[in-house]
Amino acid sequence: MQATASAHCLHLLSSFTPAAFTAGGSACRRRNAAAPATVRMALREDGPALAVVGVTGAVGQEFLRVLSDRDFPYRNLRLLASRRSAGRRIEFEGREYVVEELREESFAGVDVALFSAGGSVSREMGPAAVERGVVVVDNSSAFRMDPGVPLVIPEVNPDAMTHIRLAGRAKGALIANPNCSTIICLMAATPLHRHAKVVRMVVSTYQAASGAGAAAMEELEEQTREVLDGKQPTCKIFKQQYAFNLFSHNAPVLSNGYNEEEMKLVKETRKIWNDKDVKVTATCIRVPVMRAHAESVNLQFEKPLDEETARQILKGAAGVVVIDDRASNHFPTPLEVSNKDHVAIGRIRPDLSQEGNLGLDIFVCGDQIRKGAALNAVQIAEMLL
Ligand SMILES: NC(=O)c1ccc[n+]([C@@H]2O[C@H](COP(=O)([O-])OP(=O)(O)OC[C@H]3O[C@@H](n4cnc5c(N)ncnc54)[C@H](OP(=O)(O)O)[C@@H]3O)[C@@H](O)[C@H]2O)c1
Known part of the structure; x- marks a missing residue:
């Protein structure tokens, strides 16, 4: 599936709008597009409960765009960042979310967490999330070279993570995203x-x-x-x-x-x-x-x-x-x-x-x-x- 350049539903209501962040043409247009009036199909009861950690950052914001572009199904969504961003409002796929401060308790009831808040946050909070049954996909370098953690590019080595699935899983797991x-x-x-x-x-x-x-x-x-x-x-x-x-x-x-x-x-x-x-x-x-x-x-x-x-x-x-x-x-x-x-x-x-x-x-x-x-x-x- 390719990303579409369709009008987009991601919109930060807070003051976080660095001009540089929108450089590159289409990202700018998409950020300024009006939110759709209806909630998109990606919010689905049979989808996983999802958390985005580091949602106010460059990668975190892109997570939201990609999730929307690909109609990733999710039952509910938690947006997490540091204390600095707690309380900011983000509109995504026709709903308004309040950014929460990341804590260990943030992972209660979460199935999948996409992490992009830096290595020290991943090292501290990744294992805490896994203990709570979450499958963590981590963007930092914290676990990449851990022999027990798959390091995956889906087009290259999908077999490295075939043992990790959401359905019927007994516990959480870590999967590392390689360096860009x-x-x-x-x-x-x-x-x-x-x-x-x-x-x-x-x-x-x-x-x-x-x-x-x-x-x-x-x-x-x-x-x-x-x-x-x-x-x-x-x-x-x-x-x-x-x-x-x-x-x-x-x-x-x-x-x-x-x-x-x-x-x-x-x-x-x-x-x-x-x-x-x-x-x-x-x-x-x-x-x-x-x-x-x-x-x-x-x-x-x-x-x-x-x-x-x-x-x-x-x-x-x-x-x-x-x-x-x-x-x-x-x-x-x-x-x-x-x-x-x-x-x-x-x-x-x-x-x-x-x-x-x-x-x-x-x-x-x-x-x-x-x-x-x-x-x-x-x-x-x-x-x-
Ligand atoms: N940029 C890339 O192209 C790229 C590519 C691959 C991997 N990565 C990795 O992805 C991670 C994030 O990169 P980025 O470029 O998105 O950085 P960034 O723009 O500086 O964003 C950092 C994010 O982490 C959050 N954060 C910082 N300290 C935190 C804490 N103590 N608790 C909770 N959240 C915290 C920030 O929240 P606040 O806004 O509240 O501070 C922000 O949302 C890094 O590990 C980086 O190495 C980045």
Whole structure:
């Protein structure tokens, strides 16, 4: 199912309306659309009781859009955030909800909880929810590398969570959503990996502000205005000027010289592909793009894979589109995939440094709030039903 651009029913009644959050065209139009007069079919007695944790954040807001776009069925809905947001009103699918402060008791009677409130909240509240019988789909990195927690991209490794279903379950469970850059990369690389087995992958990312949350998007917008007005840019989220600049990803740098974001690509790929031997290296860069990540991916294969076969494989793969028009120099861009479900792939070409069709270079763009976070998590929740 693809997201529709139909008039939307999500509307925050509170003062939470950062202009940056609506950048990207269609999101803006959808947020400002009038709420429908009737309650949509997604509110259904046979659906699970649902909670959205971190609902006021960039991913939390996208959860609501995706749930609505996909008519995800739910019996009732709890919207949870920090104490700061408690009491805010959110209109969703023709009903008004009051945001509640997240507490352990918030999970009473909940079947599925979509978490996007950061790692420390997940570490504290995830297990508390599971104890209460909730199936938690977590967007943070807190449990991704836990061997007992499936790390799932539905198009890539759905089998990892076949043992977790809602019907007849005796207890709760945790399912982790991979890192956004990992999801976007593997949506493109996996169909090729299935055909020719990737033995080494070199990834360079160009990551948008949205990956760092709503406040980072506001910062990019504010700094852009300030620089254009000849003022000193205000740095609150990032240590250095972001507008008209780029820098190494803001994740902490580890003793091996890689930052945490880069190591997520390395470790999560091995877990998702269930291949401890695949060699992965990454360089992650934050670029002044509002929304959607881009990645240059170099692949080395065990078996030969020519460019045209790769193109045909990708054209037939779920959740991706090929934009690879050399004649007009048209390839994927972050703007073209913003607010879209699919990951776009282009610049498909043989790696000239490798003999015998054993290497390919591709360029990939994906909306990391959507497929890199909210959509992927909702797809996981759909697989529970
Ligand atoms: N942005 C992305 O593209 C992306 C992609 C993949 C994964 N993720 C992950 O998703 C999570 C959220 O990211 P984001 O970009 O949406 O961040 P964000 O825009 O900063 O939103 C954070 C959300 O968490 C809530 N929160 C913070 N502290 C809380 C607490 N103590 N109790 C309850 N709620 C609390 C905030 O509520 P208040 O408004 O009340 O403060 C807000 O709703 C992070 O773990 C991030 O790594 C993000």
